Amino acid sequence: MPGKTALIVLAHQEQNSFNYAMKEAAASSLKRKGWRVLESDLYMMRFKAVLSRDDITGKARVPSHFRYAAETLQAWKEGRLAKDILVEQKKVERADLIIFQFPLYWSGMPALLKGWIERVFTRGFAYSFQAMYSEGPFKKKKALLSFTTGVSSSMFSTSGLNGDINVILWPLQNGILNFTGFQVLEPQIVYAVAHIPQEGRAQILKNWEKRLETIWDEKPLKFLPLQDFEDFTGGFVMKKDVEEALSDSKYGPTVGQHLRMPLPPDSQLRSECSQL
Ligand SMILES: Cc1cc2nc3c(=O)[nH]c(=O)nc-3n(C[C@H](O)[C@H](O)[C@H](O)COP(=O)(O)OP(=O)(O)OC[C@H]3O[C@@H](n4cnc5c(N)ncnc54)[C@H](O)[C@@H]3O)c2cc1C
Structure with a gap:
């Protein structure tokens, strides 16, 4: 390169x-x-x-x-x-x-x-x-x-x-x-x-x-983009519409933001394994 x-x-x-x-x-x-x-x-x-x-x-x-x-x-x-x-x-x-x-x-x-x-x-x-x-x-x-x-x-x-x-x-x-x-x-x-x-x-x-x-x-x-979250005044929590859109998934979106769903398998190891 x-x-x-x-x-x-x-x-x-x-x-x-x-x-x-x-x-x-x-x-x-x-x-x-x-x-x-x-x-x-x-x-x-x-x-x-x-x-x-x-x-x-x-x-x-x-x-x-x-x-x-x-x-x-x-x-x-x-x-x-x-x-x-x-x-x-x-x-x-x-x-x-x-x-x-x-x-x-x-x-x-x-x-x-x-x-x-x-x-x-x-x-x-x-x-x-x-x-x-x-x-x-x-x-x-x-x-x-x-x-x-x-x-x-x-x-x-x-x-x-x-x-x-x-x-x-x-x-x-x-x-x-x-x-x-x-x-x-x-x-x-x-x-x-x-x-x-x-x-x-x-x-x-x-x-x-x-x-x-x-x-x-x-x-x-893959990680969730900053725009998916409220700003400082909203406590930096996930926006409601984003959360709703993700709530039908089989797995939570990320290891940290799992929304009480099962963790996405191997999302920290492989790019193609992310559930996003
Ligand atoms: C304070 C501390 C905390 C630790 N915590 C953890 C932990 O939480 N979890 C965990 O899993 N482990 C832990 N460990 C273990 C540590 O991760 C391993 O000891 C380390 O990863 C080994 O890597 P190294 O480079 O030191 O290996 P080395 O022992 O240096 O190398 C391994 C082998 O490779 C050989 N080698 C070197 N160069 C080549 C070469 N060019 N080609 C082929 N072979 C070669 C060496 O001769 C040796 O036989 C900890 C260790 C310490 C000291």
Whole structure:
């Protein structure tokens, strides 16, 4: 994709890990297809994951009670965010596609990656109450989660001990990626990576490279658009006519907005599985 830029954000400590191999495979596949590839190797960068007053330069608006979102919004408007945040925001701005590569920790992202999101996706830059979800600042960009797990896919099934992977994915894919406007592509999941034979892992890397060759053409997962909801004064609940139109369906519209109906199967895994 000549002219397109990808950013890979990697959260793994070890260069001989499978996550690092996934990052390397992605970078080389995309480059072969003409993408410019930027990287943020968070452990190697020793990226600071903890929010603090040092995230702005200059004087705080209300030093007696530092409200992080309000202070960083003002600092973003005035170009006073800390340098390491600005560097990462520049990469996000340049990226058409962002790949988050990480091992699943405690059913979510590693703290370091969560900290990157908390510090880099500041108010104003990544969201506002006027620009969020389908109207979010990143609505022209695509993003995907690529992660490995310790345990098997059966443990993440609807009857598995960990519970439905769609439920685990919802806060990450909806609450972070969809919220900021990204078109969310199907996640790349390697279950129980340490228990796969070596040849199997080599094949997974090849398949990942192959998928990336045409990644830009993929259809995103479906989420309800912002227009389907009332505004701030209406409490941001689903509009009555939208709810009525969806009430005859076999499944609820999304994992989160299920309207007390059965969850739409695999709607967080595959774009064609959505009931919308
Ligand atoms: C704090 C913490 C919390 C966790 N929470 C969860 C959780 O909630 N749910 C869950 O399921 N798991 C959890 N885990 C497990 C974790 O998700 C897995 O350990 C992780 O996904 C494994 O990925 P890795 O890259 O570290 O694998 P590695 O152990 O680095 O790699 C797996 C295998 O791949 C091999 N490999 C490396 N490079 C290549 C290559 N190029 N080609 C072929 N093979 C290669 C390695 O040598 C190794 O044998 C947790 C782990 C920790 C530490």
